[in-house]
Amino acid sequence: DLYNHKIWTFQNGTLELLAGGDTALDVNGQPVGGYHDGPADRCSFKLPWAVAPFLDGWAVSDAENHAIRYLSGGTVQTLNCSAAETGLPTSGEAVAFSYPTGLAAGSGSLYVSDTHQGAIRKIAPDGSVTAFASGLAEPMGLCWSDGALYVAETGANRIVKIVNGEVFTVAGSGQEGLADGPASQAAFAFPQGVAVDQG
Numbered sequence: 001d002l003y004n005h006k007i008w009t010f011q012n013g014t015l016e017l018l019a020g021g022d023t024a025l026d027v028n029g030q031p032v033g034g035y036h037d038g039p040a041d042r043c044s045f046k047l048p049w050a051v052a053p054f055l056d057g058w059a060v061s062d063a064e065n066h067a068i069r070y071l072s073g074g075t076v077q078t079l080n081c082s083a084a085e086t087g088l089p090t091s092g093e094a095v096a097f098s099y100p101t102g103l104a105a106g107s108g109s110l111y112v113s114d115t116h117q118g119a120i121r122k123i124a125p126d127g128s129v130t131a132f133a134s135g136l137a138e139p140m141g142l143c144w145s146d147g148a149l150y151v152a153e154t155g156a157n158r159i160v161k162i163v164n165g166e167v168f169t170v171a172g173s174g175q176e177g178l179a180d181g182p183a184s185q186a187a188f189a190f191p192q193g194v195a196v197d198q199g
Contacts, residue, residue: 005033005045007060007071019060019071020045035065043076045069050141052103054110055125061100061112068100068112068123084128089117095129097121101192104142104149111149113139120151120162133162141193152191159194 001008006020019040023031034044047064057072059079068079081095089096102113110123111132120133120142133139137155144150148161150170158172170183177187 002047002049004031005048007045007048007051007058017041018058019043019076020048033064035062035067037069037077038075040071040074040076043069049101050103052105052110054105054123059103059105059110061103063099063101063115066097066099068097068103068110079123079127081123081127081129084124084130088121088129088131095121101140102142102152104144106144106149111142111144113142113151115140115154118155120149133165133167136160136167141191141195143194143196145196145198150194150196152194154190154192157188157190159188159191 005023007018009016009018021042021044023034023044026032033046035046036044045062049061049063052059057070060069062069070077070079083090083095097114098116100112101115104111108125112121114121115138118136119131120139122130122132136153139151140154141152148163150161153160156174157176158174159170160167161170171186172188173185175187176189179187
């Protein structure tokens with residue numbers, strides 16, 4: 001819930017708050033969000049963008065706080081991830097994310113679109129981080145299907161998939177627009193999400 005800076009669950013027709021407390025309002029009366037760990041009903045997010053299962057709880061990408069938050073047992077904390085390889089951007093001893101958005105869980109690990117760094121990061125269950133893909137143009141939405149990670153490559157106006165470290169175009173000519181037709185000729189305008197129908 002970007003406007004209210006909250007995370008909700010919706011099940012059996014019932015909407016229930018999962019995390020995010022009320023925050024200060026700006027001059028227009030709109031909630032501004034914040035950055036506070038702690039009890040889920042009193043924590044705060046700045047821009048909660050995506051949610052994915054991770055370990056025994058939920059990971060939340062908090063884009064404007066440049067952080068991955070973790071919700072479990074009624075408590076929210078910031079994941080303090082360590083670099084498992086050289087070359088990753090760090091702040092102190094932790095890996096530094098720049099506007100993390102899309103999340104996808106796979107084989108026990110968490111995959112994160114590190115949007116402003118044009119990369120996909122892989123967070124292992126022990127908190128160590130490796131580079132899964134780089135050189136992308138503002139990747140955002142993520143999902144797994146049949147061993148491939150599908151990515152909404154927002155800055156390139158296309159959908160790609162990553163298989164064994166290689167990037168393949170699924171759809172989109174790369175030109176901004178609105179056009180149906182053959183996948184290679186279709187046009188998108190800053191696609192931000194992607195999902196795969198398993199049916």
